[in-house]
Amino acid sequence: MKVIIIGAGKLGYKLAESMINSEVDVTLVDSNPEVINRANEHLDLLTVCANGLEIEILKDLEIETYDLLIAATSSDETNTIICSLAKKLGCKRTISRIRNPEYTEQLDFIKREMGIDHIINPDLATADEILKLALKDYNFYSGDFAKGKVQMIDICVNNMNKIIGKKLMEIDSLKGLLIAAISRDGKIKIPDGSTKLEIDDIIYFIGKRESIEKLVKKYKLNSGSINIKNVMILGGGKIGYYLANKLSEFNIKSTVVEQNNERCVYLMNNLKKGLVIHGDGTDLNLLEEENLSEMDAFIAVTGFDEQNILMSLLAKQSGIKKVITKISRPNYTNLIEKLDIDIALNPVNITVSDILRYIRGGKVVSVSLLLGDQAEVTEVIVDEDLPIVGKAISDLGLSKGIIIGALVHNGDVIIPNGNTIINKYDRLIIYSLVENVQGLDMFFKKNKEDRISELWNSNKSNGEFAST
Amino acid sequence: MNYGIVIKVMGNLLVLESLMMTPSLLISIFSREDDYIAFIVSIAITALVGFFISRPKVKNTKIKVKEGLAIVAYGWIFSSFFAALPFVISGSIPSFLDALFETISGFTTTGATIINDIEVLPRGILFWRSLTHWMGGMGILVFTVAIIPTLGVGGFQVFKAESPGPISDKIAPRIKNTAKILYKTYIAITLLEIMFLIFGGMSLYEASIHTFGTVGTGGFSTRNSSIGAFDSTYIHIVISVFMILSGVNFSLYFALYRRKWKDLLKNEELRFYLGVVASATILIGLNLYLNTDNTLGISFRDSLFQSSSILTTTGYGTANFDKWPTFSKSILFILMFIGGCAGSTGGAIKNIRILLLLKMIKREIAKIFHPRAVVPIKLGKKVVAEETILSITSFFILYITLFVGGTIIVSTQGIDLESSASAVAATLGNVGPGFGFVGPTQNYSEFNNFIKLFLSLLMILGRLELFTIIALVAPKSWKNEI
Numbered sequence: 039m040k041v042i043i044i045g046a047g048k049l050g051y052k053l054a055e056s057m058i059n060s061e062v063d064v065t066l067v068d069s070n071p072e073v074i075n076r077a078n079e080h081l082d083l084l085t086v087c088a089n090g091l092e093i094e095i096l097k098d099l100e101i102e103t104y105d106l107l108i109a110a111t112s113s114d115e116t117n118t119i120i121c122s123l124a125k126k127l128g129c130k131r132t133i134s135r136i137r138n139p140e141y142t143e144q145l146d147f148i149k150r151e152m153g154i155d156h157i158i159n160p161d162l163a164t165a166d167e168i169l170k171l172a173l174k175d176y177n178f179y180s181g182d183f184a185k186g187k188v189q190m191i192d193i194c195v196n197n198m199n200k201i202i203g204k205k206l207m208e209i210d211s212l213k214g215l216l217i218a219a220i221s222r223d224g225k226i227k228i229p230d231g232s233t234k235l236e237i238d239d240i241i242y243f244i245g246k247r248e249s250i251e252k253l254v255k256k257y258k259l260n261s262g263s264i265n266i267k268n269v270m271i272l273g274g275g276k277i278g279y280y281l282a283n284k285l286s287e288f289n290i291k292s293t294v295v296e297q298n299n300e301r302c303v304y305l306m307n308n309l310k311k312g313l314v315i316h317g318d319g320t321d322l323n324l325l326e327e328e329n330l331s332e333m334d335a336f337i338a339v340t341g342f343d344e345q346n347i348l349m350s351l352l353a354k355q356s357g358i359k360k361v362i363t364k365i366s367r368p369n370y371t372n373l374i375e376k377l378d379i380d381i382a383l384n385p386v387n388i389t390v391s392d393i394l395r396y397i398r399g400g401k402v403v404s405v406s407l408l409l410g411d412q413a414e415v416t417e418v419i420v421d422e423d424l425p426i427v428g429k430a431i432s433d434l435g436l437s438k439g440i441i442i443g444a445l446v447h448n449g450d451v452i453i454p455n456g457n458t459i460i461n462k463y464d465r466l467i468i469y470s471l472v473e474n475v476q477g478l479d480m481f482f483k484k485n486k487e488d489r490i491s492e493l494w495n496s497n498k499s500n501g502e503f504a505s506t
Numbered sequence: 507m508n509y510g511i512v513i514k515v516m517g518n519l520l521v522l523e524s525l526m527m528t529p530s531l532l533i534s535i536f537s538r539e540d541d542y543i544a545f546i547v548s549i550a551i552t553a554l555v556g557f558f559i560s561r562p563k564v565k566n567t568k569i570k571v572k573e574g575l576a577i578v579a580y581g582w583i584f585s586s587f588f589a590a591l592p593f594v595i596s597g598s599i600p601s602f603l604d605a606l607f608e609t610i611s612g613f614t615t616t617g618a619t620i621i622n623d624i625e626v627l628p629r630g631i632l633f634w635r636s637l638t639h640w641m642g643g644m645g646i647l648v649f650t651v652a653i654i655p656t657l658g659v660g661g662f663q664v665f666k667a668e669s670p671g672p673i674s675d676k677i678a679p680r681i682k683n684t685a686k687i688l689y690k691t692y693i694a695i696t697l698l699e700i701m702f703l704i705f706g707g708m709s710l711y712e713a714s715i716h717t718f719g720t721v722g723t724g725g726f727s728t729r730n731s732s733i734g735a736f737d738s739t740y741i742h743i744v745i746s747v748f749m750i751l752s753g754v755n756f757s758l759y760f761a762l763y764r765r766k767w768k769d770l771l772k773n774e775e776l777r778f779y780l781g782v783v784a785s786a787t788i789l790i791g792l793n794l795y796l797n798t799d800n801t802l803g804i805s806f807r808d809s810l811f812q813s814s815s816i817l818t819t820t821g822y823g824t825a826n827f828d829k830w831p832t833f834s835k836s837i838l839f840i841l842m843f844i845g846g847c848a849g850s851t852g853g854a855i856k857n858i859r860i861l862l863l864l865k866m867i868k869r870e871i872a873k874i875f876h877p878r879a880v881v882p883i884k885l886g887k888k889v890v891a892e893e894t895i896l897s898i899t900s901f902f903i904l905y906i907t908l909f910v911g912g913t914i915i916v917s918t919q920g921i922d923l924e925s926s927a928s929a930v931a932a933t934l935g936n937v938g939p940g941f942g943f944v945g946p947t948q949n950y951s952e953f954n955n956f957i958k959l960f961l962s963l964l965m966i967l968g969r970l971e972l973f974t975i976i977a978l979v980a981p982k983s984w985k986n987e988i
Contacts, residue, residue, distance in 0.1 A: 040679075082679075084679040085676075
């Protein structure tokens with residue numbers, strides 16, 4: 039499969055990086071030679087230093103031979119035009135990043151008229167994700183699978199004193215749960231029975247929702263059922279804007295702190311509800327005047343990772359129960375795990391996860407990248423004509439970096455072992471280290487050529503793309 | 507530096523090398539010559555060493571710039587050592603140093619030899635000697651990259667360090683596929699030339715050997731008088747054409763394959779290169795016609811052959827050009843420095859660098875008249891980055907410095923200026939024959955061991971474009987200086 043990405047910013051670069059791991063031939067186009075050099079040094083792809091808007095460049099690259107074009111430059115307008123051009127020149131599918139809230143109202147029209155097959159909006163997707171996490175009553179990064187039947191949470195092992203120092207097979211209190219991954223010193227591992235838990239490990243549990251809830255209760259991991267009423271949002275950028283609007287739908291009062299005066303006016307004019315404060319978000323006095331300590335949640339979504347991290351720590355110190363931070367640079371993620379921040383999110387990861395799901399095709403329901411970028415969780419429905427149907431898990435020859443965390447058979451959640459047999463239409467939730475992603479192919483691939491066409495068809499039927 | 511992966515790749519390289527020795531083994535068995543034992547022993551040693559050092563599992567498989575340089579530099583040195591084994595064990599070249607000189611000359615596609623009488627050597631040994639040209643031409647490590655499955659982006663570092671020219675471009679998204687495409691093109695050209703030569707009356711064996719020498723732009727032959735031994739205008743022309751083709755950037759053949767004629771016609775380096783071939787041929791041809799008693803036809807045939815042979819740094823000869831008029835010799839001497847195109851199998855400075863240097867001079871002149879003018883240097887429609895220009899300048903300076911220094915070093919051994927200068931130019935540029943003492947009818951066997959070793963070093967330096975080797979042996983204080 040051939041994919042061309044225009045714009046090697048954070049999103050473009052990360053997309054390229056993730057795709058290379060899964061047998062996709064990537065061409066990356068950017069007009070900045072420095073970015074191109076960097077990509078060349080670190081990634082195995084074809085780079086072109088040029089303006090993706092030039093028809094000559096697209097023709098030269100033989101755009102008609104590509105299966106997918108992703109326009110991820112910083113400008114919505116450029117992205118739209120690139121997609122439109124590429125489509126006219128014969129590129130099979132196009133995805134465009136469009137972030138401007140003004141356009142979100144007219145996306146359908148744009149899609150239809152400009153020949154864009156899909157639109158991604160990382161800010162909106164991030165706002166959605168934050169909202170989901172804010173409404174939950176425990177303080178960990180978590181994910182829902184199989185329509186909420188299966189849940190995943192990550193917990194620092196220090197919260198569960200009893201199991202520190204034990205080997206996984208010695209822990210018997212984990213009925214209906216599986217430790218699918220362990221993050222130690224910034225590295226994610228897929229454990230086996232003999233893996234010992236150490237202090238400061240972050241463990242990823244997966245299991246039935248009820249079992250997870252029990253676990254949370256048993257170890258008093260929930261922050262007491264907080265009824266979130268008041269939320270402070272630091273940063274009135276696009277994420278902040280979407281988030282405040284979404285919160286108001288749930289009757290949650292939001293206070294948006296934004297430094298830029300013009301932006302404040304814009305927010306005031308466009309937000310349906312909520313308070314907009316003009317001021318420096320790092321000014322503690324200002325935050326306290328706005329009742330920081332009485333907030334139920336604090337969400338830092340400014341454009342600066344450092345500011346987000348520091349202010350989140352400060353908020354945590356002031357006693358706020360739930361603190362969510364946006365982090366755009368992957369370099370900090372290892373550090374975050376050690377800090378007292380409840381949930382950290384990377385918008386790029388969220389978007390990449392979405393696109394990866396489409397690249398994989400088949401019956402892949404969702405893909406999520408774990409924060410450190412080193413592992414992925416894929417949810418897939420087993421198709422009837424896959425060769426794995428009817429086989430026991432131990433016969434699949436899975437590599438060490440892949441583990442099936444849960445299996446939903448006829449609506450029952452099963453924590454599988456080696457003897458569990460895979461039936462058709464089962465939902466599988468699979469953990470895999472990024473370097474082993476290729477080994478996942480057996481779960482969704484029948485035949486290479488069909489993938490892309492199937493991918494879009496299946497997509498039409500379940501239509502849950504991250505755009506509106 | 508991550509030595510684990512460097513050693514592992516080296517192991518794979520050696521295993522591959524032992525595989526490449528097998529055709530020679532088959533030839534010796536087939537021709538019932540007793541050097542087959544030498545091949546069996548060499549294959550066994552190379553394969554075993556390669557196998558054992560590629561066994562250990564390496565945790566960190568990252569290849570960064572440093573590792574890429576080390577893999578290429580050590581890879582060339584080690585594979586030359588092992589490739590010398592058959593010569594020594596079979597007794598064809600008893601001295602190990604001589605055998606090393608011969609294999610380095612083979613791998614670097616220089617074609618300088620220390621063997622006085624080639625024709626008495628066994629067929630298997632001669633085949634191996636020429637096969638080193640073929641392997642070295644496109645790059646032994648590019649070959650390894652194409653075959654080793656998971657070097658990933660590390661492969662690009664290796665590729666960049668080995669492939670000639672200031673800018674290395676991929677032609678396919680994956681480095682592995684790029685290497686494969688290049689090798690497929692290379693094999694296609696090789697097969698084509700073998701066919702043409704057989705059609706001209708050569709045996710399959712000799713056609714293969716001369717093809718390896720041509721497409722690798724090496725210059726080893728099976729005859730003492732090189733191509734001159736074949737008195738056939740057809741063969742001379744075929745080899746001339748294929749030498750010129752091998753001096754062209756191989757990624758252009760891919761453009762041709764994709765029917766992008768425009769890319770080919772608009773390529774400035776190609777035009778410059780063909781211009782150099784044409785003008786050298788015409789100048790030398792006229793000079794020969796006017797000053798010797800050759801006919802016009804013969805003058806131009808010899809001139810075309812010799813110009814393309816020296817320019818592409820092949821080093822085949824059809825005439826004793828050492829006896830040619832001084833004007834022709836001067837032109838040939840200049841050609842030794844220009845070399846082939848970037849991304850070809852040819853050596854020396856490369857046309858693209860010369861072209862850009864000339865453009866730089868033009869710019870400097872323009873700046874005298876318009877001191878504040880902004881004049882970017884363009885190649886085709888694209889602006890060449892100032893960094894590239896700078897690196898080309900420093901490459902050129904280093905090349906000339908090595909040439910001058912090398913000439914002085916060789917002359918300390920009591921060798922006349924013409925011979926020492928041309929010996930250094932011919933080894934540094936991977937040409938092969940020079941003038942005088944190392945002229946087309948002579949060889950390098952009369953040099954003492956010191957000079958042989960020194961010239962071997964120059965050959966590797968030239969083939970790997972100077973910096974790869976120099977970066978590794980540079981004093982620590984230079985490496986850390988930023």
